[in-house]
Amino acid sequence: MSSVFGKNIKISVFGESHGPAIGVVIDGLPSGFDIDHEIISKEMGRRKPSAGVYSTKRKEADKVEILSGIYNGKTTGTPVGAIIRNTDCLSRDYDNLDSLLRPGHADFSGLKRYKGYNDKRGSGHFSGRLTAPIVFAGAIATQILNEYDIAIGSHIDSIYDFHDIRFDSTQITREQLFMLRSMDIPVNDRSCREEYLEIIEETRKNLDSVGGVVETAIIGISAGIGSPIFDNVEAKISSILFSIPAVKGVEFGDGFGITKLYGSQANDSFYIKDENIYTKTNHNGGINGGITNGMPVVFRTAIKPTSSIAKEQDTVDIKEERDAKLIVKGRHDACIVPRAVPVIDAAAAIAILDILIDHYGLEGFNKGRYE
């Protein structure tokens, strides 16, 4: 019930879309890790509205100012504070929103929650813009994980009714994930890109929006990480994924599809190779009993269609207390799935780093210049 996440790595996110700035505090990082600002910029860039067809025209500079916790290019081990100034805010686009509830948005639930006192300009604290600090925090976490050969990447599994091919979940490589992170529309089957863009473009022309599914893989985590029951690896990852706006479903391994298999199919058989134990299949997505089994951790996240659409919708005028019609103005993505990808990657990195510090402790992560 808050804007703070985590047990060891604590992420505290703040800000409203049209306030002075948004930001984040990342507490509990191990010290002495190199932080490359180019990698941060690249990740921020992936979330940024692109010049391309699928995205809003708001120019979000998303320039991060790091205020603490990184010194001489390395994590100090003390909290990283960072802010992103809000610029290019056109609040007038939202003028009539004060009385008309936008369907699919948090206008009504937020009104009840905050008794009308929240800053509603640009959706305020509910804005998708609040995912920028998460991407920043994820860019830090990812660099630390990379030093331990843990890699994370996602492809767009589907947009509307069109599907990419899924990961072969027993055979995922660092190169493959690294490549996906460099694509504007990350897909396993390159031919999907055009199709996806076409669906989005057509939808935009219809003044409508579409959603999709993102499939993510994490490789390089040892077996035996996590604990059963509460806050296990699946619980932890799902908890942070559902914190991303527009997420309505999360599944691990075969997920809902596993209910269409018999046990004899769903059970992942073990085998030994070079003294290591693997599973032949990975229907369980790398997790048994809430604990990693050494296979790739694979999950899918369902992203609903953008709530803001230019089509006329039925709603309620809360000031006049009567039914009304609404056309949402402003610059909105016809499909936020491509921009959700780096957010999911970041969220996964934060969750995994938090889980790993439980296991290895700060001492296992800190690297000593002076011992």
Added chain:
Amino acid sequence: MSSVFGKNIKISVFGESHGPAIGVVIDGLPSGFDIDHEIISKEMGRRKPSAGVYSTKRKEADKVEILSGIYNGKTTGTPVGAIIRNTDCLSRDYDNLDSLLRPGHADFSGLKRYKGYNDKRGSGHFSGRLTAPIVFAGAIATQILNEYDIAIGSHIDSIYDFHDIRFDSTQITREQLFMLRSMDIPVNDRSCREEYLEIIEETRKNLDSVGGVVETAIIGISAGIGSPIFDNVEAKISSILFSIPAVKGVEFGDGFGITKLYGSQANDSFYIKDENIYTKTNHNGGINGGITNGMPVVFRTAIKPTSSIAKEQDTVDIKEERDAKLIVKGRHDACIVPRAVPVIDAAAAIAILDILIDHYGLEGFNKGRYE
């Protein structure tokens, strides 16, 4: 990463399948609420292996001994401690499991996690038996929620490839949910019961197992409960659902299906009736921006097929460090979905009570005999 859940209502679960007892501590309950032991027994009975066709033959008495926190039939407000003695344990069925990893189980991940020191008899702390304390805690939470007209209930949405009809998610009644809680195979379309049992029975004959999907509804929660971003209502509920063994997917409202809708379809339009605001549809499952909107909270949970099957499976012998064959003995459910239903109901009740205490405080819940 633990067996403790919650912020205000803290649930601490302990025990191994074949140890002396399993149990739970429930911390943070409001005081002065009537607790009916018959309701507890009924809920425990729903989770218990039934005499019916679909369930194991282990006779789990599941008799709860309450040690504290309830006095003169009411919650005292101090922690409720409760234990359930383990009886009828046939550990010999598990004898060969010490060296053979059961596919789909936590044998391997648990081995790595606990370095071999965990009690593996009957799956130990990983046993589905550990859901009994959750059901007990849920039975307490449910009774408190009932006093505020909040009701929770589930039906089996599917088993293997056969589907029940879904909730009409804008029109769910207390009576409907109450009825579901009284059915051994809770379904909306009564004709599904026979079909489900037939699938399970046939699967059992094939020495195999099946899974399914459970759909759950929570009605009576006011609009404006929860907070955006981390630990929001979806994040919190998903976190406890993924803590239930065999759960591999969670979705709210239309979930993954919402990705097959356009925004103009997925957005739930608002309307006013008798000065209250409702949505015409409920594709978002009663939650916008992580906060309740007053409509029924609806979610689905994917349960994988039981891992323990009598069919021969490929695996690894960790002592001899070679590939091996395994036939899992013991008494196992060919389908645990019916028994998962009360666990999901209980988990939802615990999560919702925890969220509500954030909102209303203990003072909003405590009812004064002496003020």
Added chain:
Amino acid sequence: MSSVFGKNIKISVFGESHGPAIGVVIDGLPSGFDIDHEIISKEMGRRKPSAGVYSTKRKEADKVEILSGIYNGKTTGTPVGAIIRNTDCLSRDYDNLDSLLRPGHADFSGLKRYKGYNDKRGSGHFSGRLTAPIVFAGAIATQILNEYDIAIGSHIDSIYDFHDIRFDSTQITREQLFMLRSMDIPVNDRSCREEYLEIIEETRKNLDSVGGVVETAIIGISAGIGSPIFDNVEAKISSILFSIPAVKGVEFGDGFGITKLYGSQANDSFYIKDENIYTKTNHNGGINGGITNGMPVVFRTAIKPTSSIAKEQDTVDIKEERDAKLIVKGRHDACIVPRAVPVIDAAAAIAILDILIDHYGLEGFNKGRYE
């Protein structure tokens, strides 16, 4: 083990003394409360090095920039993010500190903790400057508490060997506490001020430093707030007090002095007046069994002498790995007790607000413009 405090009100502090900025995120505030920037400035001013005799000459502007969570002069209920830019940093004063450990400081423990990667300029994250964000957060909390007639104030109980008169702990008024908050050297017996300043001035001349004790009272809290055992009111308050640099002791009511009383003296007898129950004495400091009893909450905090002194001290040169002599340069308070007072007031306000939200919930605090 972090820079995050609290359960409902979560305070996340960040920053280093000579980095770009320090700051804080305050999560979980109720919405709709008026925030007066003058009150914030006044509190920040109390912590600021004064022009007076007792304090450092560093000019800390301590100008807070609020980035989120306050809109139209009221709390929005979303996180308050705020930063204070660091200016007037003379890092050269600290040049030789890289190799010489300052006695009484966290140089050595910090070195071991952060493996040498922490920003040591101006003591970095260990700087007393990090109390400024706490004072800011406390100024917000205090204004919310004030609306419920809860008042907090402190006097300097002693400096070195000279003592003020203590609170009459059964008779403390809002006016008295309000007055104390307006004094540069807050004392109950006005004649102490001169004496205290004299001790400090003399100590400074000796290139030395002194500490003292601060006594704090919180009035207006109802009986029945808190819970026994862990995280009770005393545990919670002590936890945040020990988070303030230089604090080495905390006691409630008569504290250590209560061990010099017989039970018949220490027990606070009850009496009825106008249908309310009070205690005749308040040796227990307003708390029984970890729960408030409606009497003033009274505690004392021991502040050690400033570690930075201009006298030569024995220490170790960690680069040359040999014993060495050190004279700490820079501008340091000969006595930080007066500046610790507003920090203690702020910390107490944060802890009490956190505890009260447990009890009353957000709903008990939120005040509705739209219901």
Added chain:
Amino acid sequence: MSSVFGKNIKISVFGESHGPAIGVVIDGLPSGFDIDHEIISKEMGRRKPSAGVYSTKRKEADKVEILSGIYNGKTTGTPVGAIIRNTDCLSRDYDNLDSLLRPGHADFSGLKRYKGYNDKRGSGHFSGRLTAPIVFAGAIATQILNEYDIAIGSHIDSIYDFHDIRFDSTQITREQLFMLRSMDIPVNDRSCREEYLEIIEETRKNLDSVGGVVETAIIGISAGIGSPIFDNVEAKISSILFSIPAVKGVEFGDGFGITKLYGSQANDSFYIKDENIYTKTNHNGGINGGITNGMPVVFRTAIKPTSSIAKEQDTVDIKEERDAKLIVKGRHDACIVPRAVPVIDAAAAIAILDILIDHYGLEGFNKGRYE
């Protein structure tokens, strides 16, 4: 605000004095550590009312039944659940307490907190008996710490106005601490024992009670453990100490006494010996900036006189709403300080283990039989 403590090691305590049982769940222990039941019994015995002069005549068997988490004599890494049955309860001694508030007790604050629904027999959840589960948990933690050569022990620093000699805080040995744990009245100066017992006996004859101060040392913790600001080592230890009934003050190192020193005296100078860094004095109690510095961690805890005394006291009859007289019947300690010693030792062990797991992780603690 709960009966749950800790971040990594989570202790959940439950029970009422005259209910069926009290108990504890210890979550998050590392696996594979030998647990000696004799050591547990010895610790439980130290807390038990002794046959001696200073203690109640209630025969508390304090026989712990371990229900989970220990298997083949070793920790499994899953939660340890344990209960202690309540026997020898004479509830009739408390009959008149339903209407008469006992001064110094939590009767009034508890009444307000729980609205009258708490089990008041034998003080219920407020009973000092609830420290037994803490001692049990501490006995487990202590055995794990011992394997890392961390030792904890306490002596009674004072009872009423009589003082033992304090620890030489730079020179404390394992043998010394081990010896203290074997004494019924642990003292550094053996001649104090008789004096202490005399004071207690005389007090008892006067139908009164006395308190005292306990001084505790923890040796063997490396430098660099903990983090600054919130939840630092002092904050964490003080938080659990104030969770022990009757504790009214906590101080580290010289504590309140350090305010009577000049900075030049209070600062602990560093020196090198055999390539290790030590401090010449230990006025800071082994902690700088909230982080250990490798010297013994030393703190003192003030225990108030037993609230239950046989002398007549003024109080209030809440049923008749008028002033009244009260003589507390039942069997009560004239001084609980000796019995508080093992509780403080246990609480310190729990806090330290929790802090160390932050630092080293489970992996640093787990010892592999199978890797």
